[in-house]
Amino acid sequence: MTKPIIAITLGDPAGVGPEIVVKALKNKEVYKACNPLVIGDTGVLEKALNITNISLGLKAVSKPEEGKYSLGTIDFIDLNNIDINTLEFGKVQAQSGKAAFDYLSYAINLALDKKVTAIATTPLNKESFKAAGVPYIGHTEVLESLTNTKNPLTMFEVKGLKVFFYSRHVSLRNACELITKEGIEEFAVRCEKALKVLGIEKPHMAIAGLNPHSGEHGLFGDEEVKYIYPAVESLHEKGVDINGPIGADSVFHQALLGKYDAVLSxxxxxxxxxxxxxxxxxxxxxTNNMPFLRNSVDHGTAFDIAGTGKVSEVSMIEAILLAAKYGPGFLK
Known part of the structure; x- marks a missing residue:
């Protein structure tokens, strides 16, 4: 069986992205699961190998099918977009923001053309994006625009626990104001669909309460009474298997133990x-609800340790492995 090709972006070159990529690509389990293809820059990769004291070969290719994908050599597409002599680790730089955007957009186009199965991304820096004049806040916004996807669905996974997010980068006050019966219903239906794409035929979901103890029937907060309970009742009528709202102090633990396939945060x-x-x-x-799967480490550029080789590659390995596991399902 042909292994999936996973496009791996270097992220912000001034951050830890390049270091976690080269560290992850010395792991044999990655090559057992997929064919990893890095989208980046020769100088940045060479610098990362030097910093981490890792001995791996570099093979530049012009298209994914040219890669050999064997442990010991990193296959990569060289966008040649960084002046390595002026790159400063741990600092906001326009060239880094522009490079990170270029890596991501190139990988997206490969995925849209079905040249790669999925994308695994490393951290970018929002201030570097701004310095470069990139008209997006971060990964999700770029993906939303370049794939023409309305409101991509974010899901976290850790040790089998799956969590979807009703809102992301908004203030807590605005997050509360965004909750409506209609919004919850639409969100839950999309989550159910996403879980089916991930291979769960009959998803059993739970929704977390917004207020402590889900508001105790309106004693402290009425969002559950006004919006969430009515949404759950309506979803049941539509055949969606969802419980809640359940207090956020217990529902995630219950899902971790296997009681639910996913929790709606x-x-x-x-x-x-x-x-x-x-x-x-x-x-x-x-990132679900797109023509392909995008996975990401869930940490930032870590400017404070960039260039030191201290960063752990565990999250990068996990992101690549999950991309290989779930990515093919998005292409069916």
Whole structure:
């Protein structure tokens, strides 16, 4: 059986992205699961190998089918877009923001053309994007625009626990204001569809409560009474298997133990804290509801340790392996 080709972007060259990529690509399990293809820059990769004291060959290719994909050599597409002599680790730079965008957009186009199965991304820096004049905030916004996808669906996975996010980068006040009966219903239907693509035929989901103890029937907060309970009842009528709202202090643990296939988190930190406390390094972000799968490490550019070789590659390995596991399902 042909192994899936996973496009791996270097992210912001001034961050830890290149280091975690070269570290991950010395792992034999990665090559057992897929054919990894890096989208990056020769000088950046050479620098990362030097920093991490890793001895791997580099093979530049012009298209995915030219790769040999054997442990010991990194196959990569060289966009030649960084002046390595002026690159400064741990600093916001326009050239780094532009390069990170170029890597990502190139990988997206490969995936849209079905030249690669999925994408595994490394961190970029929002300030570097801004310095470069890139008109997007981050990965999700770029993916949304370049794939013409309305509101891509973010899911975290760690040790089998799957968590979807109703809202992402908005204030807590705005996150509460965004909750509506119609919004919850539409969100749950999309989550169910995403789980089926990931291979779960009959998803059993739970939705977390917004307020402590789900508001205790309106004693402290009425969002559950006004919007969430009615949405769940309506979803049941449509045949969607979903429980809740269930207090956020217990529902994630229940799902980790296998009671639910996924939890619907109602705002950013609610689900982020729940997953990252299970295992920070192995919490992986998956972007669903697109023509292909995009996975990402769930940490930032770590400018404070960039260029030192200290960063762990565990999250990068996990992201690549999950891309290989789930990516083919998006192409059916």
């Amino acid at each position: 109602l705002y950013h930190d609610q689900g982020h804290i729940a997953t990252k406390m299970v295992d920070f390094e192995r919490t992986i972000s998956l």
